[in-house]
Amino acid sequence: MKFLVSGHGSIRNSIKFGFQIWCVGVTKLECVTGEGRARERIWLYERLRSNDFETRGRVASTRLNFPFLFLHQLYALSLPMAGHTESVLPLHVIDLAENDRHLLAQKVKKACLEHGFFYLINHGIDLKLIDKVFEQSKLFFDLPVDEKMRSLQDNNYRGYVPIGKETLNPIESKQGDSREAYFIGWEMSEDHPLALKPLHGPNQWPSKDLLPEWRETLETYFYKLLEVGHCVASLVALALDLEADYFRHMFMAPAVALRPLHYIGEISCPEEGRFGTGPHGDYGMLTFLATDENRGLQVCRARDGEPKLWEDVPPKKESFIVNLGDMLERWTNGLFKSTQHRVVTDGIDRYSVAYFYDPDYDTVIECLPTCHSEEFPPNYPPITMGDYFKMKFTSRAQGSSNMNSTPI
Ligand SMILES: O=C(O)CCC(=O)C(=O)O
Numbered sequence: 001m002k003f004l005v006s007g008h009g010s011i012r013n014s015i016k017f018g019f020q021i022w023c024v025g026v027t028k029l030e031c032v033t034g035e036g037r038a039r040e041r042i043w044l045y046e047r048l049r050s051n052d053f054e055t056r057g058r059v060a061s062t063r064l065n066f067p068f069l070f071l072h073q074l075y076a077l078s079l080p081m082a083g084h085t086e087s088v089l090p091l092h093v094i095d096l097a098e099n100d101r102h103l104l105a106q107k108v109k110k111a112c113l114e115h116g117f118f119y120l121i122n123h124g125i126d127l128k129l130i131d132k133v134f135e136q137s138k139l140f141f142d143l144p145v146d147e148k149m150r151s152l153q154d155n156n157y158r159g160y161v162p163i164g165k166e167t168l169n170p171i172e173s174k175q176g177d178s179r180e181a182y183f184i185g186w187e188m189s190e191d192h193p194l195a196l197k198p199l200h201g202p203n204q205w206p207s208k209d210l211l212p213e214w215r216e217t218l219e220t221y222f223y224k225l226l227e228v229g230h231c232v233a234s235l236v237a238l239a240l241d242l243e244a245d246y247f248r249h250m251f252m253a254p255a256v257a258l259r260p261l262h263y264i265g266e267i268s269c270p271e272e273g274r275f276g277t278g279p280h281g282d283y284g285m286l287t288f289l290a291t292d293e294n295r296g297l298q299v300c301r302a303r304d305g306e307p308k309l310w311e312d313v314p315p316k317k318e319s320f321i322v323n324l325g326d327m328l329e330r331w332t333n334g335l336f337k338s339t340q341h342r343v344v345t346d347g348i349d350r351y352s353v354a355y356f357y358d359p360d361y362d363t364v365i366e367c368l369p370t371c372h373s374e375e376f377p378p379n380y381p382p383i384t385m386g387d388y389f390k391m392k393f394t395s396r397a398q399g400s401s402n403m404n405s406t407p408i
């Protein structure tokens with residue numbers, strides 16, 4: 001079977017062109033070479049020729065549904081694979097079912113030193129709950145825009161973040177990130193003394209009439225993940241030769257945040273500054289990411305390397321992808337790296353749920369006692385978590401880099 005692939009200009013053109021193909025039932029693939037996207041067409045051609053099941057499956061299954069989508073996806077497949085690379089980063093796997101905590105801590109240390117990312121398995125969260133979180137998240141993002149806008153993000157960053165509103169990397173991105181999000185923090189009544197601080201206060205919740213199970217599902221997940229966060233933080237502490245509970249008292253009313261995300265099925269093109277999520281390092285301590293089965297996450301291990309090498313981190317069933325944030329890099333005097341990452345999407349809707357495990361607002365982030373010596377003095381002055389985040393948000397708003405850029 002052959003398909004004809006055109007891929008020039010806009011999606012609209014390709015849909016129009018593709019629709020004609022659909023109507024006349026053309027079944028011929030012509031691999032057009034010699035122009036900008038030749039490499040990608042060859043990729044598609046090779047995949048179809050070699051009977052690549054996934055590619056065929058995706059094309060075929062969409063074809064049954066709706067011709068527009070069929071062509072949209074075919075077009076997507078003809079693009080620069082939305083920046084996907086052939087290389088997959090084989091991350092370490094941390095298994096929380098492992099009994100020997102000290103051995104596990106050594107594995108965490110290796111993962112933190114080598115990649116700043118790892119898969120976490122046997123984390124103890126019921127997979128049915130995770131499925132339900134994705135189901136509820138999709139229900140919210142499927143609501144009409146007007147309905148979603150009723151819980152528009154407030155001054156504490158809580159609530160709905162519309163498509164393209166955020167740009168995680170204002171330097172490299174030419175447009176807002178092609179995703180929408182919802183931000184949920186530590187629930188706190190308006191009259192709580194801490195609610196006067198930035199980022200603190202009540203959450204926004206979608207209408208119970210529309211989504212009766214939303215709040216309960218997301219809150220249950222939020223607090224279960226907090227326990228997983230404490231567990232991994234204790235392994236990080238052991239990995240740094242600190243007491244297992246070293247970080248625990250810093251999480252009394254923490255600035256943790258749950259963020260369901262929906263990538264809207266656009267086609268990323270890193271060369272043209274179009275991303276699902278622009279290249280960035282997370283601001284905080286640890287991030288726990290659950291994704292659907294669609295790939296998109298990529299990491300760049302050598303932050304200053306030129307050209308940058310981006311490696312795919314594919315989803316792994318029943319696991320979280322955990323990464324270290326800039327704050328932990330600062331805390332450890334640069335020992336543990338906050339690895340740059342981004343999301344590139346290839347025309348298919350993608351859902352993920354990120355959980356940012358960050359300490360109390362007034363926690364002082366000061367070089368950890370085991371991370372400096374006479375030979376290696378602290379690189380950064382102490383700063384509170386709140387001020388650190390303010391600095392990060394300000395530098396992003398001013399369009400500058402958001403890594404740890406203020407050494408002593
Ligand atoms: O959706 C993903 O896979 C990653 C999201 C992310 O990196 C972020 O929101 O900081």
